Amino acid sequence: MSFPYLVKRIIQMVLTIFLALTLSFVLIRALPGNPAERFYGDPRIPEEVKEQIKAAFGLDKPVWMQYLHFLKQFAKGDLGVSYTYNRSVTSVVLERLPWTLFLTAVPTVVSMVAALKIGVYIGCKRGKLADKLISCVAFALHSVPTFWFALLLVLFFSFKVGLFPLQGMFDPKTEGFAKFLSLIHHVFLGWLTLFLVNTPSFAVYVRNMVVSILGEEFIITARAKGLLEREIRKRHILRNALGPLFSMLTLRIAGMLGGAVLIETIFSWKGMGLLVLEASRNSDYPLLQATVMITIVSVILANFFADLLQTLFDPRVRFE
């Protein structure tokens, strides 16, 4: 990647982030509802007091003034104070982010590893029974809605068999190592759901890539050189498949930061997904703005890193 190209990409990224922030600022404020409204619920409140309440939330000023104030604070790294949490948005987000990563990162990474193994295997066995059978199961699993799948697992493993807790993050009565074990116990079904939902799509993606790589000339050359099938898979197929797969992983990680809303709702897991939902339900503008911003920035950065990874894994790829 050349230096001028890098500078151009960074300028593009900054502009995209700025545009996305502006757009999200306007759209969030165009949503029905008003954060101060929940304090109007009391029918005894006179009109003039309603105005005072609006002022307490800084909502008495025109939107463009609110926007300028937001940009000024954003430049200072201040994301504001959450209307619902009554504390800095940064502290709320930093508290939630690790929980989401804990819930989503483990099954995603394990899924990737499993998908790589399965995908290469069925790709090499293209058209055979194993390929047909695994592809069929993978498509079936991939078509199942995540929330429905999670509910089935909960109903069976938690409610019927009683192996896992129905929901929650850990037993509040536990401390130390017991708390850690309780955490694993609580997160396991969430992990299992994400693993079972993600692996088929990753595996089919790898399989298709392997099928296209198998037709490449360097594979024919490797076979002609008399390399063992195992070595061809390891040295040629796997290496070429890793690039696009890592790009996909990077984008997935970016998506994870936004949270797995449905899984978090079903398991009452207090991560970013539920935070976004809560913020929008409560018209908590600073919090909603921050969560949207995290998703925007992480997707843009992930795209950038995905491109970088492409150049690392495939020397044919050049960005000039």
Next chain:
Amino acid sequence: MVKRVSLIISILVLCTSIFGSYLNVAVLGDIRSLNPFLVKSSAERIVVGYLYETLLGEQNGKIIGILASDWAVDFSSNSLTFKIADRKFHDGKVVTADDVVFSFKYILEKRLPLGPILAYLVGAEKVDEKTVKLTFRMMNTSMLSFAPMAIPIIPKETWEKIQAPMEFPNIEKPVGSGPLAFDKLSPQTVTLRFFKDHPNASAKLDGIIFHTVQDETMGFLGLVKGDYDYLYWDLDPALAKQVLDNPSKYPNLRIALTDGGSVNVILFNHRKAPMDDVNFRKAVLYAINYKEIIDKVYMNFAQPASIGLLPKSLKELFLDSVGIVSQDVQLAKQFLSKSKYGKETLKMLVSTDKQAMEMAEYIKMYLKNLGINVEIDAQGPEGLTTKLKKADFDLALYSYNLGSHPEMIFYHLHSSRGTIKDGQVTGFNYGGINMKELDSALESIWMAFGDEERVQAFKNLQKLLGEIVPVVPLLIPANVEAYSVKNFSGWVVSESEGVMNTETLKNLTSVK
């Protein structure tokens, strides 16, 4: 393999857990802050309600002292004087007049978004160590609920250091004077332990763990499984029926049915004809088959509402003689023929909530049978509020919550709350009811401080409502509470307070 690993983890977790007799209660929603001045969700309201106390409260329509042992009204100075009871905060310090004065002044000084207080409270002053005087811009009974029933008393020593209360979540160590004291907060739970110096503290229980859940069904499954002992929300009538019809399937579950405090009504837009005509309103009143709606929509978990609007749960204030109305199509037709109705199609505003929609369909059918054409206008919560505020409806399905504060009826029916300014209704009288006799009956409630005077004022109002029918009372959904006897025994169902009452908390004993 999965089964084994899970079993080992379960045993390890169980062995290392710190055992204690804690009641597990599920609350719907989130607990983000325990700042008593900035309560935003029902879950927060429940927990804050156990941590903090107010000067006065209301029980069965009667005003009772909580932190105040006695109180008096002085009309000449528009003031209320309170004697503070001998009580302590959770940190062991005594609740004094200084704390009470500080609590009220703090709200005024920090301009906290507590509307009625900012609007009507002039000041608070200490008379002596145990006496406080609150002064208002005007004096009526609603002042009792404005400040003494709404404002939590906070310890001065802690809160005077908090300069920006709007940015204070109060989740580190909240100190109040309520029956439960703060223990710890986790992302999904709040643990409170009983404050032994409180007169209503339980001697048998250590405390309560409040679990926040996002979904009612998951909460119900948790109750069936025994993870929770009580659900802090009204159970869906269909689920409640299922539990009651299949006791062998749910051996540990119990359903408590108590009188509700919310009255479902049909609002009329009195600003338009024929809704301004009492004959038309009476035609609607007699056209409806209340029993059928209660049976089909509420599975019998509701009771017909009195034409006097007040729920039966208000015992002393409730006037039995006004009574309920039954469907009488002939009478309805007579009233309709005398009314101004001229075959136009009327728009009925309804929430998209399942029960409201079903109820609307039944009402539409009854009115059609009578010859009144109705078109349903279903709206989500935001749309419904917007249309009500703009008075953009002919009829509307609405609910008055009168069970805890019957004086609130003033704000729903008084003409001063139904005027339109800048295209919006200024108060909660969305229908724009404007009747002199009704206004004066409502005003007399405001000035009735004595018990007898208050009872009489409410009875007069109920009689009048039966005659003028400003709204059609439909039904009062019952409070449907679900609890489990798997882990605790000794639940007491109080007719007025339901299951989670002081007696229950004092009585509960761990089965283990």
